[in-house]
Amino acid sequence: AYVDLIFNLPKLSLKELLLLPLFSSLVTDIGAGKRNYIENLNFIQACTGGISSEIFLNVQTDDFDNIVPSISISSKALYRNADMMFSLIKDIVENPIFSDRSRIKECLLQQYTYLENSIVQHSMSWATSLSQSSLSPAGFLSSKFNGIDYLNNLREIINDLDKNVEKLIEELSALKEKVFCVNRADLVISSNGDFYKNLKKNNFYSLLDLKFKDLSPFSKSFEIEKIKSQPTFISSPVAFTSSSYRAIGFSHKDSPALLIASKLFGNKILHKKIREEGGAYGSGATYSPTIGLFSFFGYRDPHISSTLQAFKFAIEEISNGNFIDTDIDEAKLGIIQKTDVPISPGARAMTAYLWLKANKTDKMRQEFRDKILSANKEDIIKAVKNNLLNQIDDAITSTFCSKELFDKEMPKL
Incomplete structure (x- = not known):
């Protein structure tokens, strides 16, 4: 149990x-x-x-x-x-x-x-x-x-x-x-x-015999600390870099298409630009509809400046429609493979409970899945233009790297 x-x-x-x-x-x-x-x-x-x-x-x-x-x-x-x-x-x-x-x-x-x-x-x-x-x-x-x-x-x-x-x-x-x-x-x-x-x-x-006391329910009583793009210096010859945008939530109509775009960024552009040409160990883009945030990343990366340029280039390329239907199908398959993965018996009750706590109904999840499968090229272009291209220069970037690497890259940033 x-x-x-x-x-x-x-x-x-x-x-x-x-x-x-x-x-x-x-x-x-x-x-x-x-x-x-x-x-x-x-x-x-x-x-x-x-x-x-x-x-x-x-x-x-x-x-x-x-x-x-x-x-x-x-x-x-x-x-x-x-x-x-x-x-x-x-x-x-x-x-x-x-x-x-x-x-x-x-x-x-x-x-x-x-x-x-x-x-x-x-x-x-x-x-x-x-x-x-x-x-x-x-x-x-x-x-x-x-x-x-x-x-x-x-x-x-x-x-x-x-x-x-x-x-x-x-x-x-x-x-x-x-x-x-x-x-x-x-x-x-x-x-x-x-x-x-x-x-x-x-x-x-x-x-069930626990004794309970009444306290005021949770409310957000804190101010979010605003940070600017910044390096964190560590002992490593390579960089770990992420650029993030505030995007849209699960219930937004563009959300399924933006999730597909996150896969297209990695498959079509970032892998080639950052890993094959730049020599990084890996790269990609992640979008979480649950928390409404979109991030690009490159890890074990000998570069910083060219990686940040690749992030922006990816947004521009996808918003210009430089991808084909086969790319869309491949991205959809990658997403559905994750969403349809079986839930282990021990985790089923807690998973269902957390959906309930987030007010995420089975109907909403099914509709989201259906919209992923039905999304077309125009939907993806629109989602990227409306939610990333319109704020392309506003990303907050954090890079973990050595001071030597950062100083070397600084003139190009």
């Missing part, structure tokens, strides 16, 4: 929001209930297939500036261990032991060491999230939660860990009171019918 307990976030300050990813990463790695972290780890390994916490932004389908964030505790276990899994989830929600100073320090140092040693491996995703960070609330928080900003915040804590850990423990404990057992919770279960009947018969092993 797969179980997710999800809490909608209440209204939080920006400082509390920025602490949330650290809270989420720690809450299942410390002690809980009456067990210290070693006892809890042994309990997790003996009774479950693992337990984790995750943050969801739940971007609304009809308005990608509207988010309804939530935090989950997720686990899976054999049916015979269901009572212990539910007990574990309840212990973590009600009594996570943030007071274990040495364990908190150990987890922080492990995270910090891993991230510091894998900056190059994360550079492409971090460059993309940073370039998107001032374009929407979801882009802003995604960058803060999962990007270079998270490492920078962690570095500040680690720089004077003995001094900072006491205050951090207080803040984490206070945050727990705000994000767990507030207003209501949703319990999402993937299992067979007989197991679910047994769960109901046993009152979900007291998990």
Whole structure:
């Protein structure tokens, strides 16, 4: 059985929001209930297939500036261990032991060491999230939660860990009171019918007996930090570059055609210009209708200037109609292969729940798929002209590279 307990976030300050990813990463790695972290780890390994916490932004389908964030505790276990899994989830929600100073320090140092040693491996995703960070609330928080900003915040804590850990423990404990057992919770279960009947018969092993308190629901109370195009210097002989645009959301009529265009950019132009001619390891374009943001990227790239020129050239070429029907069919096939991929049994309930949270109905998803298949050349040209060509010089660019490479490329930028 797969179980997710999800809490909608209440209204939080920006400082509390920025602490949330650290809270989420720690809450299942410390002690809980009456067990210290070693006892809890042994309990997790003996009774479950693992337990984790995750943050969801739940971007609304009809308005990608509207988010309804939530935090989950997720686990899976054999049916015979269901009572212990539910007990574990309840212990973590009600009594996570943030007071274990040495364990908190150990987890922080492990995270910090891993991230510091894998900056190059994360550079492409971090460059993309940073370039998107001032374009929407979801882009802003995604960058803060999962990007270079998270490492920078962690570095500040680690720089004077003995001094900072006491205050951090207080803040984490206070945050727990705000994000767990507030207003209501949703319990999402993937299992067979007989197991679910047994769960109901046993009152979900007291998990439904959680005591809730009322707090104001989430509302966006923070200002998005506006950034300009910028380099981030790392120890790498090659660049990881991303340019992003604020585009359109899932419900916009041009969205399916713009998604096709993202594939055409990569297949028709970027691969040849950036990889074959420029010598980069890879390149492409990504468009997420869910968050309404469009990004171009080039990674492990010996160039920066020519790559940025290729991004603009791709927009101009597709908006001028320099592609054929075979290119469109190939792009559609690539998209449909991803949208129609089977969902694993364990993920089905949570996937359906997240669609529900985003107000993305089955009818809307089917209509979007149908529009992808029916889109023609004129639709694609129109979508690119209306949503990218009209702001071609307004992209926000982030590149992760060495200072030497940037200085070499600077005269051409």
